[in-house]
Amino acid sequence: MEGASEPLLDAKSGVTNQLIDFQWKLGMAVSSDSCRSLKYPYVAVMLKMADPSGQVKNKSFEMTIPQFQNFYRQFKEIAAVIETV
Amino acid sequence: MLAGENCLPAKMLLDLSEEHREHLAFLPQVDSAVVAEFGRIAVEFLRRGSNPKIYEGAARKLNVSSDTVQHGVEGLTYLLTESSKLMISELDFQDSVFVLGFSEELNKLLLQLYLDNRREIRTILSELAPDLPSYHSLEWRLDVQLASRSLRQQIKPAVTIKLHLNQNGDHNTKVLQTDPATLLHLVQQLEQALEEMKTNHCRRVVRNIK
Numbered sequence: 001m002e003g004a005s006e007p008l009l010d011a012k013s014g015v016t017n018q019l020i021d022f023q024w025k026l027g028m029a030v031s032s033d034s035c036r037s038l039k040y041p042y043v044a045v046m047l048k049m050a051d052p053s054g055q056v057k058n059k060s061f062e063m064t065i066p067q068f069q070n071f072y073r074q075f076k077e078i079a080a081v082i083e084t085v
Numbered sequence: 086m087l088a089g090e091n092c093l094p095a096k097m098l099l100d101l102s103e104e105h106r107e108h109l110a111f112l113p114q115v116d117s118a119v120v121a122e123f124g125r126i127a128v129e130f131l132r133r134g135s136n137p138k139i140y141e142g143a144a145r146k147l148n149v150s151s152d153t154v155q156h157g158v159e160g161l162t163y164l165l166t167e168s169s170k171l172m173i174s175e176l177d178f179q180d181s182v183f184v185l186g187f188s189e190e191l192n193k194l195l196l197q198l199y200l201d202n203r204r205e206i207r208t209i210l211s212e213l214a215p216d217l218p219s220y221h222s223l224e225w226r227l228d229v230q231l232a233s234r235s236l237r238q239q240i241k242p243a244v245t246i247k248l249h250l251n252q253n254g255d256h257n258t259k260v261l262q263t264d265p266a267t268l269l270h271l272v273q274q275l276e277q278a279l280e281e282m283k284t285n286h287c288r289r290v291v292r293n294i295k
Contacts, residue, residue, distance in 0.1 A: 025233035027243070032226040041231075060260075 020056065021048035043068040097173050099164070099181035106185060108160030111153055113187050117194050119147065120161075124198040127162040131209050161198075168199050169206035221249040221256065244268050 022045070029040040046060040063071055101109075112120050126139060137151075140158070144151035168178055178199050182192050223246060230241040241264075248259045263271070281287055 023234055025230055027228045027230045029226050029228050033224050 015052060017049040017051050017057075019047060020050055022046075023048075041065055096180075097171055097177050099167055099171075099173065099178075101164075101181070101184070105160055105163060108156035109164065109185055111149075111157040112161070113191055115147060117190060120191065120194055121198070123158050123161050124165075124194075124202075127158055127165060128202050128205065130158070130162065131166070131206060161195075164195070165199060165202060165206060166210065169203040170210055172203070172207070175200070216253045218250040218252040218257070221251045223248055 024043060024045050026041065026043055029038045029042065031038055042065070043063045044060060045063070046058060048056060048058055050056050112123070122143075130136070137155075140151040140155045144154045147154065164182075168181075173181070175196065178196055179192065182195055187195075225247075226245045228243045228245055230239055230243055232239060244263055244265060246261045246263070248261065250257055250259065
């Protein structure tokens, strides 16, 4: 993620986790131990976060396409609200 | 000592502390039937954990404090677990108990309790050893990566594995991802480990432990 260096006056950096990096990939599952023939697209997200003490943690999750579309819609709404602030 | 040489085990006597002897001193004050029942309770507590209500019920029937009953049962439990843990011989058990000055009938009863229960107690004790996570099951998925933040238009095969592990009764999972070539290498390494068990060296070591 491009360095968006927050000013140290940010009150939250001592309380919540900070997002350091947001990686994603689009994949297609073609076979699994429970189902041999699949055509299942998904979005995988890997977040890199630092907790208030500075320790870096990775968290990853997957979304189906409908789940991702819902996910995307949330961010569109957030962006829209920010415009009005 | 050469492997396979027959040797007599050294005398192994239990070291019973003052406090332990005091707790056990309750046993000659009750019927053998009661001691046998305490023995049954002790093994049941080893299997499933202790239940203090049992002490209160017994205390009322015997007209003593529930602490006395608890100490008696715990003393008996400790006697059985220590003997089983060390797998002491009949003779050593008898000699260890002899110092308590009990009647011959009580000594015979205690010996019988030990001999009847020691296999099961050893099985229970073996489960107390610290546990590394162990394999429970595995789920896998074959994926094709089509795009990522840094590169579009890809066709990159990957294998995603969800490893189910057990540790001390807890269940947890680990998700791993690798490419088919690395997976093949992993399989070859594991097969090599299994092959090692068939070598003369391994066979000799295992034979000598038995």
